[in-house]
Amino acid sequence: MIPSVLPTYSRAPLQFVKGEGTWLIEADGRRFLDLGAGIAVNALGHAHPALVQALTDQAQKLWHVSNLYEIPQQQALADKLVAASFADTVFFTNSGTESCELAVKMARKYWYDKGHPEKTTILAFEGSFHGRSSAGIAAAGSEKMTKGFAPLLPGFRHVGWGDHDAMHAAIDDSVGAILIEPVQGEGGIRPLPDQCLKGLRALCDEKGILLILDEVQCGVARTGRLFAHEWAGVTPDIMMVAKGIGGGFPLGAVLATEEAASGMTAGTHGSTYGGNPLGCAVGCAVMDIVSAPEFLETVNARAGFLRQKLEGLVASHPDVFEGVRGLGLMLGLKCKLAPIDLVKAGYGCGVITVPAADNVVRLLPPLNISEDEISEAVNRLDFAADAVLETQG
Numbered sequence: 249m250i251p252s253v254l255p256t257y258s259r260a261p262l263q264f265v266k267g268e269g270t271w272l273i274e275a276d277g278r279r280f281l282d283l284g285a286g287i288a289v290n291a292l293g294h295a296h297p298a299l300v301q302a303l304t305d306q307a308q309k310l311w312h313v314s315n316l317y318e319i320p321q322q323q324a325l326a327d328k329l330v331a332a333s334f335a336d337t338v339f340f341t342n343s344g345t346e347s348c349e350l351a352v353k354m355a356r357k358y359w360y361d362k363g364h365p366e367k368t369t370i371l372a373f374e375g376s377f378h379g380r381s382s383a384g385i386a387a388a389g390s391e392k393m394t395k396g397f398a399p400l401l402p403g404f405r406h407v408g409w410g411d412h413d414a415m416h417a418a419i420d421d422s423v424g425a426i427l428i429e430p431v432q433g434e435g436g437i438r439p440l441p442d443q444c445l446k447g448l449r450a451l452c453d454e455k456g457i458l459l460i461l462d463e464v465q466c467g468v469a470r471t472g473r474l475f476a477h478e479w480a481g482v483t484p485d486i487m488m489v490a491k492g493i494g495g496g497f498p499l500g501a502v503l504a505t506e507e508a509a510s511g512m513t514a515g516t517h518g519s520t521y522g523g524n525p526l527g528c529a530v531g532c533a534v535m536d537i538v539s540a541p542e543f544l545e546t547v548n549a550r551a552g553f554l555r556q557k558l559e560g561l562v563a564s565h566p567d568v569f570e571g572v573r574g575l576g577l578m579l580g581l582k583c584k585l586a587p588i589d590l591v592k593a594g595y596g597c598g599v600i601t602v603p604a605a606d607n608v609v610r611l612l613p614p615l616n617i618s619e620d621e622i623s624e625a626v627n628r629l630d631f632a633a634d635a636v637l638e639t640q641g
């Protein structure tokens with residue numbers, strides 16, 4: 249008999265009932281160090297006092313109001329994002345997938361209004377992930393996402409990850425945009441080298457097409473800059489954000505330049521919940537914390553500390569690990585065995601990690617994790633690595 253919850257997830261037999269900072273607490277009282285943070289969602293850990301305060305203050309006043317009316321919390325968050333980024337304007341969504349939908353619509357509408365309705369093709373890298381909607385799976389293109397869901401939304405083509413020459417060669421008159429993740433998350437924590445991102449910006453400028461960045465997983469201070477593309481010193485035309493921006497409240501956004509957003513006039517897009525007062529009140533509290541220079545400095549310091557510890561872990565378990573990669577607090581342990589085995593062993597040792605493609609275990613801890621918690625988490629990963637070897641003995 250089909251379970252009452254549609255069985256689309258393979259869930260671990262863990263039932264968390266409480267979260268405190270970097271810790272998750274199981275129903276039986278066991279405490280886990282959370283290096284997954286809801287897959288880069290709980291950017292400030294669990295139950296951060298400023299976020300709890302923002303949510304409960306707003307909940308006592310007004311939960312929801314339609315986008316038919318002005319929403320001051322939405323205006324405030326848009327102003328903060330515009331002030332802190334390349335963007336001139338912001339649309340709020342509830343998830344990364346919805347941000348992908350709008351990014352695709354925005355690019356196509358841009359070209360339609362410019363008198364080039366043929367420029368519908370969006371180029372992307374293999375191994376990418378942009379969500380589970382029809383546009384999201386077509387944009388990612390991998391068989392794992394698309395099998396059985398034909399017909400796919402047309403207008404996406406893929407080239408090998410980081411293959412600048414192939415990207416160049418793929419541009420014809422039908423191409424309107426390039427869509428990429430500055431750091432691939434699901435694809436196995438693959439940071440695009442700065443030179444490559446710079447090159448893609450230059451290519452888009454040369455060909456007069458739009459650059460869309462998916463910073464759903466790597467944005468919002470995760471890499472040690474407010475947005476990952478800042479490391480390369482270039483800016484996109486359109487950017488998708490979600491996950492960390494809500495710190496656990498479902499919230500996403502599309503940020504764009506005035507030019508790229510020029511087709512999106514009244515009536516061209518909308519959302520019932522996107523940008524509602526609760527979500528935006530929390531988003532404002534998140535932004536106030538993560539955009540502060542001292543916060544970003546601490547993220548970079550903690551990232552350096554974690555990376556150093558992980559290098560030590562890799563060196564002491566050459567049979568389990570091949571190396572560490574990633575940027576900031578978006579790190580991957582490349583494994584020599586199935587990553588899910590290490591993740592499961594981690595559950596037994598009280599540490600939460602997340603598997604990704606390309607044999608990688610992802611570490612996406614809360615951005616405010618302490619040095620002591622990092623040391624303890626890496627000790628637990630050390631036990632997990634021993635445990636996994638023993639079981640495979």
Ligand SMILES: Cc1ncc(COP(=O)(O)O)c(C=O)c1O
Pocket residue numbers: 287342343344345346348377378379380429433434462463464465466490491
């Ligand atoms: C890079 C990227 N884009 C889009 C998405 C989809 O976001 P959501 O699951 O919030 O719809 C994800 C989710 O993991 C992601 O990592």
